[in-house]
Amino acid sequence: MPPVLLSASFRRVLFLSIFVLAFPAAAEKVKLDASQWGHEAGDACVSCHTKSSSGLAQQWRDSAHAAAGVNCMDCHRAEREDADAIEHEGQVIATIVSPKDCGRCHTKEFEEQQGSVHAEAYSIIEDRLPALAQNVGGSAMQAASCDQCHGSRVKVRGDGTLDPATWPNSGIGRINPDGSKGSCSSCHGRHRFSKAQAREPEACVRCHSGPDSPDKEIFEASKHGMVYAAHREEMNLDAAEWVAGRDYTAAPTCVSCHMGAAGKLPSTHDVGLRNVWSLNTPVSKRQFLVIFEDGAKMELPGDEAAPRRGTEMARADGTVGVVKAVATPERRRQAMTLVCVECHGKGFTEGFMRQFDAVVELYNTKFGEPARAIMAGLYERGLLTPTAFDEPIEFTYWELWHDEGARGRHGASMMSPNHAWWEGMYLVGRNFYARFLPEARAAAGGHADEVVDAVLRANGQHEWLDQPGQMSAILGFPPQEVE
Ligand code: HEC
Ligand code: HEC
Ligand code: HEC
Ligand code: HEC
Ligand code: HEC
Ligand code: HEC
Numbered sequence: 001m002p003p004v005l006l007s008a009s010f011r012r013v014l015f016l017s018i019f020v021l022a023f024p025a026a027a028e029k030v031k032l033d034a035s036q037w038g039h040e041a042g043d044a045c046v047s048c049h050t051k052s053s054s055g056l057a058q059q060w061r062d063s064a065h066a067a068a069g070v071n072c073m074d075c076h077r078a079e080r081e082d083a084d085a086i087e088h089e090g091q092v093i094a095t096i097v098s099p100k101d102c103g104r105c106h107t108k109e110f111e112e113q114q115g116s117v118h119a120e121a122y123s124i125i126e127d128r129l130p131a132l133a134q135n136v137g138g139s140a141m142q143a144a145s146c147d148q149c150h151g152s153r154v155k156v157r158g159d160g161t162l163d164p165a166t167w168p169n170s171g172i173g174r175i176n177p178d179g180s181k182g183s184c185s186s187c188h189g190r191h192r193f194s195k196a197q198a199r200e201p202e203a204c205v206r207c208h209s210g211p212d213s214p215d216k217e218i219f220e221a222s223k224h225g226m227v228y229a230a231h232r233e234e235m236n237l238d239a240a241e242w243v244a245g246r247d248y249t250a251a252p253t254c255v256s257c258h259m260g261a262a263g264k265l266p267s268t269h270d271v272g273l274r275n276v277w278s279l280n281t282p283v284s285k286r287q288f289l290v291i292f293e294d295g296a297k298m299e300l301p302g303d304e305a306a307p308r309r310g311t312e313m314a315r316a317d318g319t320v321g322v323v324k325a326v327a328t329p330e331r332r333r334q335a336m337t338l339v340c341v342e343c344h345g346k347g348f349t350e351g352f353m354r355q356f357d358a359v360v361e362l363y364n365t366k367f368g369e370p371a372r373a374i375m376a377g378l379y380e381r382g383l384l385t386p387t388a389f390d391e392p393i394e395f396t397y398w399e400l401w402h403d404e405g406a407r408g409r410h411g412a413s414m415m416s417p418n419h420a421w422w423e424g425m426y427l428v429g430r431n432f433y434a435r436f437l438p439e440a441r442a443a444a445g446g447h448a449d450e451v452v453d454a455v456l457r458a459n460g461q462h463e464w465l466d467q468p469g470q471m472s473a474i475l476g477f478p479p480q481e482v483e
């Protein structure tokens with residue numbers, strides 16, 4: 001099949017804009033030069049650790065760092081005034097090597113990673129941890145689960161050592177003692193820090209599997225997963241450069257679509273750059289990506305007016321930023337599309353995207369928006385307590401958007417028909433009609449008509465239920481039996 005290319009002018013405009021977004025400043029591959037590493041104390045670390053932790057020392061010996069002469073002290077060295085500095089064998093070191101520490105040499109990766117949604121993974125859930133992790137589970141769960149994926153807020157004890165309630169941890173949005181966010185060893189296993197290893201889907205699946213982000217399961221069930229498994233040895237994962245369509249063609253991995261280079265599209269450590277939708281929210285929104293002068297980024301709903309360059313905006317952390325650039329949802333979609341057209345036709349790719357967007361619109365308008373409106377009505381009238389997860393319907397609603405709702409939308413976006421329907425939207429429909437509505441009516445009591453049925457009538461996509469009360473009776477889920 002001849003490659004179908006985007007028009008040259010379109011490609012140029014797009015490429016330039018993405019390029020500017022992805023590289024706020026021109027950066028060399030490694031910022032320092034070799035005269036600035038190879039710390040003289042490094043040899044002693046290696047020789048003693050070859051005895052005390054020989055596996056660790058060997059992993060470092062097998063790394064690109066050892067080959068280039070970057071030693072233990074080049075990464076672990078610390079200033080005495082650092083919160084987590086410890087005195088160790090005559091040197092001042094820190095156990096945590098933060099993204100900021102790596103960024104001394106890898107500036108481009110550090111800047112892209114700090115501005116990404118990955119870096120915000122702890123901040124965005126911090127306020128929700130009490131309800132879910134503490135009340136439903138217990139504090140032991142936060143350290144062993146949520147924080148392992150989202151990251152912990154690392155606490156340092158008085159002597160500079162790390163509080164075991166918060167570390168070990170390599171969560172994607174960990175808050176480090178130096179204030180930087182995330183951990184580079186989330187994806188680059190230490191002490192090899194290999195890029196080949198990070199290109200594999202396995203680098204992502206520790207976190208992107210299970211109910212809320214079942215991307216491992218979806219990828220494996222898709223045709224891409226199938227051809228990847230069949231042709232893994234042709235993927236050229238060890239290559240110095242890894243450009244889709246040039247260095248490999250057999251199949252895309254997670255990284256190809258979300259981070260990798262393709263044609264003239266550069267690779268990026270900002271995994272959200274090419275995504276249009278927020279797929280893990282009660283109602284999905286198309287999103288602008290706002291980039292500030294200081295490098296910070298923010299997602300903004302696509303139905304609001306795009307802020308102009310130079311505008312000042314309040315940010316989630318309370319600071320004010322000056323807008324440098326805005327990527328529209330259309331532009332983000334074009335970036336993703338540039339990956340696809342290395343291996344597919346343009347018409348094929350657009351057709352696929354249309355099918356995907358239609359599933360998100362369907363989820364939003366038929367289930368997401370009405371369910372949200374019904375919950376809001378129940379809270380407003382005091383028919384539910386403000387405490388999260390103390391009533392059955394709060395679990396039903398959470399799972400509706402967070403589990404099957406996310407699964408259906410992810411399934412449609414990444415080509416698994418099974419996850420789009422049976423594991424996704426089918427369960428959304430079943431649970432909406434057979435659990436959520438009966439529970440909402442039970443909670444609403446005498447207000448059921450205004451709080452529940454009025455929403456359904458106004459929605460217009462539930463007319464096949466000619467009598468709104470009917471469903472619960474047919475399916476044998478009368479409200480009083482729902483626990
Ligand atoms: C004489 C042997 C020796 C030398 C030299 C040495 N280490 Fe260690 N190091 C150890 C041992 C043993 C442990 C484990 C200590 C423990 O578990 O309490 C350790 C622990 C560590 C830890 C983990 C600390 C923690 O929070 O658990 C780091 C990081 C570390 N060493 C880095 C270094 C670096 C960097 C150097 C070079 C400046 C170095 N080591 C030199 C023996 C040594
Ligand atoms: C490229 C930077 C880099 C180099 C080089 C490096 N480390 Fe590390 N090391 C890290 C990172 C990152 C961590 C993970 C700490 C964290 O962020 O939680 C770590 C963790 C550790 C730990 C504690 C975690 C564990 O698994 O026990 C020890 C001990 C350690 N390093 C020792 C060494 C020694 C000894 C060397 C040299 C042979 C070395 N490191 C070289 C980056 C580096
Ligand atoms: C196996 C890894 C993993 C664990 C464990 C985990 N999460 Fe998540 N969580 C994720 C991933 C990945 C996403 C992002 C899904 C996406 O955007 O596609 C996410 C998304 C979320 C969101 C939605 C964020 C948004 O976009 O609004 C919330 C809230 C959340 N997690 C809270 C928690 C809490 C609280 C816990 C512990 C009780 C927890 N998570 C445990 C991986 C995990
Ligand atoms: C979400 C997973 C992930 C995280 C987190 C991550 N990386 Fe990477 N990194 C990758 C992947 C995948 C590649 C290979 C990209 C490619 O070749 O297209 C890579 C490549 C690299 C490279 C090689 C670049 C080149 O052009 O040769 C460096 C250096 C690097 N990462 C540093 C970092 C640093 C520093 C951090 C933390 C600030 C970090 N990475 C965090 C996944 C990650
Ligand atoms: C003192 C400078 C320095 C520091 C600090 C540093 N690196 Fe590197 N890194 C290098 C050099 C030099 C190379 C080799 C570059 C090359 O071969 O082109 C490299 C290569 C890499 C690669 C590519 C490996 C491959 O498979 O080709 C990754 C990934 C990487 N570093 C990640 C990290 C991470 C993560 C940290 C922090 C934990 C870190 N580096 C800290 C200098 C550094
Ligand atoms: C240590 C856990 C962890 C690893 C490893 C990880 N992620 Fe994530 N990822 C998360 C969490 C948590 C979120 C949700 C963050 C948020 O919403 O702020 C997320 C969000 C995302 C998103 C959603 C971005 C958006 O637009 O909302 C994408 C895409 C993504 N990750 C891709 C990847 C890829 C590709 C890899 C592997 C190269 C990877 N992740 C590795 C935890 C992880």
Ligand code: HEC
Nearest residue numbers: 204208215216219252253254257275276277278279280413
């Ligand atoms: C063939 C390309 C492709 C592959 C392979 C792929 N994805 Fe995706 N992914 C997409 C597209 C397209 C979307 C929807 C983007 C949008 O919102 O426009 C998406 C969405 C996501 C999201 C949800 C982002 C959000 O907006 O909430 C996450 C998380 C994610 N992918 C992670 C992964 C992981 C992890 C893997 C590997 C196991 C993977 N993806 C494999 C193309 C791909």
Ligand code: HEC
Nearest residue numbers: 223224227244249250251252257336339340342343352415
């Ligand atoms: C590195 C090459 C490569 C990239 C990049 C790639 N694909 Fe694919 N894709 C394939 C291969 C190979 C197949 C299996 C071919 C077949 O249908 O037999 C496939 C199959 C598919 C299928 C299933 C087709 C069918 O007939 O069942 C869809 C849909 C798809 N890709 C969409 C996309 C989208 C959308 C993107 C970009 C987000 C993308 N692909 C990126 C190589 C790629």
